[in-house]
Amino acid sequence: MARDHIPTRRRSRLLAASAAALALGGTSLAESPAEAASRPKGHDVSSHQKNVDWRSARAKGARFVYVKATESTTYRNPYFSRQYNGSRAAGLIRGAYHFALPNRSSGRAQAAHFVRNGGSWSADGWTLPPALDIEYNPYDKKHKCYGLSKAAMVGWVESFSDEIKRLTGRRPAIYTTTHWWNTCTGNSRAFAANHPLWVARYDAASAGPLPAGWSSWTFWQYDNGSGTLPGDQNLFDGSLDRLKQFARGT
Numbered sequence: 001m002a003r004d005h006i007p008t009r010r011r012s013r014l015l016a017a018s019a020a021a022l023a024l025g026g027t028s029l030a031e032s033p034a035e036a037a038s039r040p041k042g043h044d045v046s047s048h049q050k051n052v053d054w055r056s057a058r059a060k061g062a063r064f065v066y067v068k069a070t071e072s073t074t075y076r077n078p079y080f081s082r083q084y085n086g087s088r089a090a091g092l093i094r095g096a097y098h099f100a101l102p103n104r105s106s107g108r109a110q111a112a113h114f115v116r117n118g119g120s121w122s123a124d125g126w127t128l129p130p131a132l133d134i135e136y137n138p139y140d141k142k143h144k145c146y147g148l149s150k151a152a153m154v155g156w157v158e159s160f161s162d163e164i165k166r167l168t169g170r171r172p173a174i175y176t177t178t179h180w181w182n183t184c185t186g187n188s189r190a191f192a193a194n195h196p197l198w199v200a201r202y203d204a205a206s207a208g209p210l211p212a213g214w215s216s217w218t219f220w221q222y223d224n225g226s227g228t229l230p231g232d233q234n235l236f237d238g239s240l241d242r243l244k245q246f247a248r249g250t
Helices: 011-024 054-059 080-089 107-116 150-168 178-184 240-248
Strands: 041-045 062-071 093-099 131-133 173-176 197-200 219-223 232-236
Touching (some): 054 062, 054 080, 062 080, 062 107, 062 232, 093 107, 093 240, 173 219
Parallel strands (some): 041 062, 093 131, 131 173, 173 197, 197 219
Antiparallel strands (some): 041 232, 219 232
């Protein structure tokens, strides 16, 4: 995920997670980004990208974007408003995401902070559901699951999701890797039925085995910053019309 004030991007951790995912089980999707050329392309950005040239991004094929809004309960992306509104003005479907730090505060508190600072949703056809970015702890390698038990992690995500649903009317998308999810939630299947999956897997011919419970992905982050669009590269699993319907919640 495109994060901003973390000292390093720590992509090697996600890459290692992707390589190990096959051992954890899941559903494989044998389709590469090249083979999925008809699917809408998108990207995700944070303050690391600063002032994005949105018209250029759209000319290069971007049809949607996720913008980092918040982290924990103490941080808001200072570029959020110009990125979020600028992408919409350029004709992109856009949404906001929150970077979770489950050891800092409750899921409910972080969800409330997120919604207060950009993580809202409306059924206007231009707004993606709020997204929860949850992955290995970038600040403490010894506590990659934030010091939470598997059951406590599931409870944290449930608390976040319930508050997002209460405040916005929609369940959040969940961004993660298969390895993190199955390691830190204990293969929880509690969210697959009503939470869109945004899975990260790079340098691979497919999205690979998915986290426990999910049989398909909604978004696939297939490249971490070396593509043609600002930030990380993503695909939506459907047509552009379906993306618009998804944004409306239908």
